[in-house]
Amino acid sequence: MGATKTDFFTERQNQLAALAKALAHPARIAILDYLLKVDACVCGDIVNELPLAQPTVSQHLKELKTAGLIKGSIEGNSICYCINEKALGQLQEFFNVITTRENGKNKCC
Amino acid sequence: MGATKTDFFTERQNQLAALAKALAHPARIAILDYLLKVDACVCGDIVNELPLAQPTVSQHLKELKTAGLIKGSIEGNSICYCINEKALGQLQEFFNVITTRENGKNKCC
């Protein structure tokens, strides 16, 4: 097998999982870290920041973009990347549900 | 290849990626949803809630437990699972960094 049974889960569950999957690699966390650090758009020097070859970085950027976590716009012959803040709302909302819940509601553990 | 180059990233980046990976499947989101809904430990009726076979669910539970997102304690001949609220602090903190940032800092996009 190996194929996720997406049909049996809700749209929201699949969407949350997809967002989490986009974050599920240290290189992609590192890319987001970098975009946050420079606090602005960045035109392609991400490759120099990472210990990975250019095609690999390009692939990770594509996954982040597909998931909606970053945006990219063409700027001459380079490309300008930046964080897409709005796209993170769903994930943050999910965490808020968990952490705003009162502690100690569990009957065991 | 297929093997992630964890050595080249920071401890924090690897840890965040590992947490995200644990969330990166709709079944595991569904398990967390269910644990939040019943707001308590649940002894194995998670299998009945999901469209997956018992060994598959057991495997997903193991991943969530390894990542620290849930806890499990033995209760007779069944096992009691519940959310581990504390373990989510890191992920939430990461999102806070992103969303507390002022909007409009991007020069393009």
Next chain:
DNA sequence: AATATTAATCGTAATATTGCAATATAGTAT
């Protein structure tokens, strides 16, 4: 003790991800 219940583990097939060399594409500059 014999049987049932609950959940983990093993083995394995199908599929997905990771990483990179090689190549392609598209814009810039000379």
Next chain:
DNA sequence: ATACTATATTGCAATATTACGATTAATATT
């Protein structure tokens, strides 16, 4: 036009994930 620069795509090998049947281990019930 030619060469250069920046990024994407392709193809492929190594590895990881997903799913489940079969089995196992442990406790409960009769």
